[in-house]
Amino acid sequence: MAIQTADDNVNEMNEWQGALDELKGLVSERALTGETMLLNMGPHHPSTHGVLRLLLELDGEEVVTCLPDVGFLHTGIEKNIESKTYEKAVTLTDRMDYLAPMSNNMAYCLAVEKLVGLDVPKRAQIMRVICMEMTRLNSHLVWLGTHAIDMGAMSVFLYAFRERELLLKMFETLAGQRLMGSYIRPGGVWRDFPPEFMPQLEAFLEIFPARVDDYEKLLTNNPLWIDRTQGIGVIEPEKALAWGITGPSLRGSGVAWDIRKSMPYSSYDEFEFNVPLGEHGDVYDRFYVRILEMRESIKIIKQAIKKLPATGPFRSENRKFVPPPRGELGRSMEAVIHHFKLWTEGFAAPDQEVFSAIESPRGEIGVYIHGTGGNKPRRVHFKTPSFIHIGALPIMTHGHMIADLVAIVGSVDVVLGDCDR
């Protein structure tokens, strides 16, 4: 190890001064004179929900400026997809938002289908709806548990994860994987629902509404919870729209915008459900919107079970894009050719660009794909709600206490894998 000299110290001081210069214009003048304090919260802080660093300028305990710093979990997924064929990239999309992997699959597959003009059979669309709503429940349960534990309500966390375990077991039945199933593929889903899946789902729907009542008993009218959440982190509807906020965080401010309702995809227009809205745009409203959304998701899954055709294809039968089922390979030469072509080379997509967006548990996930005319995309870009919401944290946190900051970060439901990709 090198011995530190006085010169090194001077250099370090200069470097530090440089970093502070960079913050000029971002923090107030008072921080540069030392009147207010600059403090790091994170990247290793339990209530930042992952590796998020918040650079805070504090006046006493009050937040003057909050500068989020992200990128600690950047894994180059978009760059990686450029070297994969369209179907093989599905497994990478799971790994972005690890609490709602199927939403990512869905957003990506819809964009691919739009790019190549591939139709999805009706039955597959309904199956996708069931998966997506299960994912929504899964994600909201983790959010509820962690949000509550941030504010000191320990038991909600344990209850929420008990129910999440049931959902994860069902995902395992479906896709063989608890978290990253990659179950939704271009053209439909990977395989048919296995026979043991439906009884599990029905048993879950039997018990789950009462469990949501339990969460509400613990939180909704709890005076401590209300004290910590009402009037905190208010964001007005105009501001929320200007800053690009979507999903439950936008609906908490009273803007009736849900892509499932407004620009339906995957047969969502055939389902009856309400879009819960908040009034004040504070932490409590964002919490309550999500609780109501869980109840709406149950409604949607119940309708989907009724609507699901007993038989029919679960994946498109366009063999130029979708590999044939394994059983056909022994009988048909064409099936062998298609199988070989699709798993080695993949399918080609035109040199065009598309953008498609869906309503994920966190907000709008948009996928931009630009093809090359060949079997690999030129560029794939994911617009992820967490990225946009963390960018909007400064305006929500201004003037609040540090303790409220924890509540605000929890209420916009950020996932750092989703943010950094």
Added chain:
Amino acid sequence: MSVAPALDPIEAVKNAYPQAVEDVVEYAGEITLVLNPDYLPAVARYVRDTAGLVYNFLSDISAVDYFPDYNRPGRFGVSYHLLSMLYKRRLRLKVYLPEDEPSVETVTSVWPGANWPEREVMDMMGVDFKGHPDKRRILMPEDWNGHPHRRDYPLGYETPMFSFNVEEIMKHKPKARE
């Protein structure tokens, strides 16, 4: 509340800014207006504020690199994905930027939420946004060289080790100092 009838975005922008629209691409039900970069903030403000268009929401900003052989007006394409919540439709504004010093005016004055998406494009694609309030890198470390999402930036990988090549790889593999 009465709602103004929806206007055709192509016609409306062409009438208001005849020099701005360089090309119109329609694919898979999506409209892309290719604009002259100089007019971008003006057109953005126009489509946001005009009754009948009201593209009030900026969904995303994404950039694409057409390296190596592009037969397009520029090497980089920056797309602005807009959404009209009133008329439930989307529009894409696109600008092509040259290989040397790609740069375009920021739209943070139109949509403050463009701040982070523009920072991401600056960081990952090396496109400069003139007048952006915060030009620090966002996803990559501050001292990073290059812009990873450019097509001439190598992906980088490690060769998988098998019994036949393990010795060859171990010869070159960097190790922690002992």
